[in-house]
Amino acid sequence: MNYLELFEKIKQKGSFLCVGLDSDMCKIPAHFQTARHPLFSFNKEIIDATHDLAIAYKLNTAFYESAGQEGWNNLCMTIHYIKDKYPGIFIIADAKRGDIGNTSKMYADAFFSEMDADALTIAPYMGEDSVAPFLDYENKWVVLLALTSNKGSSDFQMVVNKENDKPLYQIVIEQSKKWADHNKMMYVVGATKAEMLKDIRKIIPEHFLLIPGVGAQGGSLKKVAEYGLNSHCGLIVNSSRGIIYADSTNKFADKAREKARVLQKEMNIILH
Numbered sequence: 001m002n003y004l005e006l007f008e009k010i011k012q013k014g015s016f017l018c019v020g021l022d023s024d025m026c027k028i029p030a031h032f033q034t035a036r037h038p039l040f041s042f043n044k045e046i047i048d049a050t051h052d053l054a055i056a057y058k059l060n061t062a063f064y065e066s067a068g069q070e071g072w073n074n075l076c077m078t079i080h081y082i083k084d085k086y087p088g089i090f091i092i093a094d095a096k097r098g099d100i101g102n103t104s105k106m107y108a109d110a111f112f113s114e115m116d117a118d119a120l121t122i123a124p125y126m127g128e129d130s131v132a133p134f135l136d137y138e139n140k141w142v143v144l145l146a147l148t149s150n151k152g153s154s155d156f157q158m159v160v161n162k163e164n165d166k167p168l169y170q171i172v173i174e175q176s177k178k179w180a181d182h183n184k185m186m187y188v189v190g191a192t193k194a195e196m197l198k199d200i201r202k203i204i205p206e207h208f209l210l211i212p213g214v215g216a217q218g219g220s221l222k223k224v225a226e227y228g229l230n231s232h233c234g235l236i237v238n239s240s241r242g243i244i245y246a247d248s249t250n251k252f253a254d255k256a257r258e259k260a261r262v263l264q265k266e267m268n269i270i271l272h
Contacts, residue, residue, distance in 0.1 A: 014268035018056035020240025039074035049253040053264040056090035098123035105133040149190025149213040182206040191219020197227035
């Protein structure tokens with residue numbers, strides 16, 4: 001999916017919602033525990049209930065890798081299900097990869113060629129040669145970690161370079177935007193850092209931003225839109241726990257849809 005196709009999907013659905021499928025064997029409803037493919041079975045019902053409200057799904061691979069081979073199979077099955085039944089929905093593999101060039105090439109093949117994800121989160125710490133292999137795939141996206149919401153983000157991301165008086169996250173954005181334009185590169189900016197989007201937009205006005213942290217983590221959709229919206233929307237706002245774990249009974253999918261619908265309605269108003 002390219003830049004304009006993604007924007008068209010946002011306009012079509014009146015939504016820039018991404019549902020995070022952080023599916024945890026310890027948290028999914030009990031009746032899935034005996035299913036042949038428990039994580040996939042849970043995901044399938046969430047997807048069926050929310051596909052018309054969401055423009056993207058984000059799968060945090062740790063929740064699947066922790067279950068070994070079966071978990072990995074459930075991850076692949078989920079991606080293939082979305083591709084087959086709801087083509088045109090953007091799929092983000094949240095794996096936070098990033099290593100020396102030849103290793104990155106293998107990661108890129110795994111997620112883009114074999115798994116057919118549309119985008120992959122990448123850690124930029126090792127520099128351009130660790131990111132470049134992911135940029136070689138047509139209509140595939142690098143989602144670079146820039147400014148995250150976790151408590152420890154200040155340990156490195158906010159450290160100021162005394163030579164130019166810029167925090168590290170800003171240096172990362174300024175340097176990495178030279179590697180690819182807004183047609184190939186997105187950035188992760190946590191919703192709890194919404195006010196900082198104003199300065200980030202001065203550096204990358206056209207790029208899409210993946211914004212986690214709305215919902216359970218306390219991020220404000222209104223503030224994110226106020227500071228981060230651009231002429232092509234430019235935002236993919238993710239909510240995971242606030243949607244998929246809205247209910248633990250056999251009505252969990254209906255409750256997930258209700259939560260997603262609340263966000264989608266607010267997004268539709270913002271877009272208009």
